[in-house]
Amino acid sequence: MAGAPIAVHSPSPTGGRRVTARGQILGLAHSDHDVIEFLRRAGLDDAETLLDDPARVKWVGDHAHQYDAA
Template sequence: MTSAPIVVHPPLGSGGRRVSARGQILGLAHSDADVVEFLRRTGLEDADILLDDPAWVKWKGGRAHFYEAA
């Protein structure tokens, strides 16, 4: 895998982060639980253990697991 298929984008000015998988927007997350739910809806049942795996998830802009307004 050359790049992580899941991207958690930078925090928005209003709070939350967009989450995408292979270029498709999955939703706006306000917590890790939201990200996990989006990924489970795509069929990744063990999504909670993937959040800190850089082969699966790329956290862009800001700290990982941080969702407050930029």
């Protein structure tokens, strides 16, 4: 695999971070809870354990777990 299949993208100018899985947009997260919910809806039952696993989730453009406006 070339990179992590899940990406939490840079914060948007209005706040929140786009979450994608293998290029498919899952939603706009405003918290870790949102990311976990998107991943659960995508069928990942172990979503709570994934956020800090760099092999599975890549935090793009800013520090992990920060959702404030850019």
